[in-house]
Amino acid sequence: MATIASLSPETLAQILSYIPRDHDNLMVRLARIRDGGPIKPFSELPPYATVCKTWQWHIEQRTFREINLPSSELENFSRLMTGHRRAALREVKYQVVLPEYDDAACAVVETEEDKKVNDASFTTAVTELFRLVKRWEEEDEKDLSRTGSSVGEGLVPLSLEMSQIYSPSDANKRNGGLLGEQRMAVERGERSDLFEGRHCDSWLRLGPLEGVPELKIVTKYAVSPSYPRPVEAESIARLARKFPALEKLDLQIMERSEDFEVRRKDRYDFAVALLSLSSLPLTSFSLCAENTCPRYQFQEPPSILLSDTDHFSLALYAISLIPTLKTIDLKGPIMISPQLFQPPVALDSAFASLANRAPQWPSLRTYSVIFSTVRPSGSWYFVRHPNNPVSHDFVVPLEPEFDSDRGTEMFRTYPDDEAMDGLLAAAGKAKHNMPALQMMSLTASLSLEDSEDAEFEAVWFKAGQKNYLDHRLGEQPVRVGNEAFIGGDHVYWWTGKGGSWRPKRKVEKAWVGEGNQQWFKGYPQEEEEEDDEEDEEDEENEEDYDDNDDDDDDDDFEMGGL
Structure with a gap:
């Protein structure tokens, strides 16, 4: 038997x-x-x-294929991971465990000394993991050499994710029942505890990485949101330089809400760190860079640039030029400028090498951007809709407090001609140097509403590419027929509350080329009969181009820095 x-x-x-x-x-x-x-x-x-x-x-x-590993268990982990267990390992989700603190410390914000201790603990946890994996890597290389196998092809790839960073004393790591009792005790005045407020303004930073070895087996590196223990974006990117064979990079960062000088420096430091990654053999790059879009739209936000150059967009431009890159996905919404697609003529020393790189994207198939309504230069991509003017006696409301639940009018729904034309022109021009491209998408969120009608979209598809956006053709059919429309290169334009806005004809032509396009409208605007007639006239001309109709100046395609 x-x-x-x-x-x-x-x-x-x-x-x-x-x-x-x-x-x-x-x-x-x-x-x-x-x-x-x-x-x-x-x-x-x-x-x-x-x-x-x-x-x-x-x-x-x-x-043992996928391991969730707290740094406090690293020593036990190294003893367990031998033989067939180590051979099975494909993914490590690493949790950096910071030092605990006592009850008295719960009542006060972290001191500078606390921050230094946490930074040192963070750096040590990363260093020890890397040294362990490096030891495995070297052992595997020796085994491959003994068998005569190629080291480059024989090493088993590893995915590394920084999934959590916390102290066991943090509020979100305490027992749920105990935490509830502690919150009630605070309300009764029987306990002092700031909970998450103790460390909400503490940003972890990696120390020098000279003692951290490079890891050839890591081909995917991801960093998940770590709130309320955020990490400086520069540290997250700097660590990626330790993976010379990296193929997939997925970063999620947070922006400080401190003064603009700090934010300007953070953005520049992150840009320099990203620029150093443009030599990696990436095939996929994803970045979620959360930034706070102002709820108060009655004033221009301050510039976040250093020396009037958008170094952050330039760094992303450099990464997009990686010859092996197939997919780039930017969201947040992320604050960008036309320099994302084309650098300016003058560059400072750190970015000067970009001037010698041809704007060519040989392998890129998908380029997706969800961008902020705010420009890095401190202005907006959107203005008030012409059909929604302010009255002569309009009084600008006061800006509400940061934590106020009092709303404010979100009136910027109509694309600013100069700003939006500049961004779309840069993307359209770059698109012609992307021979493998299947999809390019530029989307902006216009309000806090969870509605498709509150967005601006420009989405280009290669002929034959089917997508969830195709359902719109059933709501607003096209003249050539749905199958014929999808069968050629095609563009979906979505103006949401922007209604009848259109880019300059040359900009539109750069996106559509000889393909098809369709404009979709969002919330209906209260328009006069003359406006309706103008819209009908526009629709008749949407799919037809007459190059002689447009003699715009050549500055339609100037990509100067914002």
Whole structure:
């Protein structure tokens, strides 16, 4: 009679594939989260590893493939990860554990000394992980050399994610029941505790990385949101330089809400760090750079630039030029300028090398940007809609307090001609040097409303590319027919509350070329009959181009810095 141990590896693997990896019981999961446990469900696989040695090997091929690793457990982890377990490892989600603090410290904000201790702990945790992985890498290289295999092709790639940074004493890491009692005690005046406020203005920073080894096996590096323990963006990017074979880079950063001098320096430092990554063999780059869009639209926001140059957009431009890059995804919404697609003539020393790089994107297939309504230069991409003028006796309202629940009018819904034409022209011109491109998207969020009608979009698709946006053709059919429209290169324009706005004809031509386009409207505007007639006239001409109609100045395509 056949025993479990006598089954073939293929048969056993098939049997074990029916074992659920994670616990999907919602009530159990909610109870665990309430008690301060992890959000992700626990794995149900480990107990089956005790059945027999054969099962252990098969189970551990799955359970050790992806590891959630607190830095406090690094020593135990290094002892466990031997033999087939280490060979199975493909992804490490690293949690940096900072020093604990006592009850008295909960009542005061972190001191400069506290911040230095946390920075040192952060740097040590990163260094120790890298040294461990480097030791594995060197052992694998020796094994490959003994067998005569190619080291470059034989190393098993590893994905690294910085998933959490916290102290066990932080409010969000305390037991749920205890935390609730502590909050009630604070309300009763029986306890002093700032909770998240203790460290909300503390930004972690990596120290010097000279002692941190390079890791050739890391091909994917991701940094998830770490609120309320944010990390300086420059540190996040600087660490990526330690991965010379990196293919996929996914960064999520936060912007400080401090004074603009600090934000200007942060943006420049991050730009310099990003620029140094433009020599990596990336195939995919994703960046979520959260910045606070002003709720008060009655004044121009301050410039966030140093020396009138948008170094941040230039750094992203440099990364986009990586010959192997196939996908770039920028969101936040992210604050950008036309320099994202074309550098200015004059560059400072740190970015001077960009002047010698041809604007060519040989492998790029997808370019997606969700951009802020605010320009880095301190102005806006949008103005008040012409059909929504202010009355002669209009009084500008006072700016509400930061934490006020009093709303303010979000009136900037109509693209500013000069600003939007400049951005669209830069993107359209760059698009012609992207031979592999399948999709380019520029989207702006216009308000706090969760509505498709509150957005501006310009989305170009290569002929034959189907997308979720195609559903709009059922709501607003095109003259040439839906199949013919999608069958050629095509552009979806969405102006939301911007209504009848159009870019200059040359800018529009740079996007559409000889392809198809369709303009979609959002919320209906209260228009006079003359406006309706003008709209109908515009629609008749949307898909037809007469180059002789437009003799605009050549400055339509000037890409000067903002």
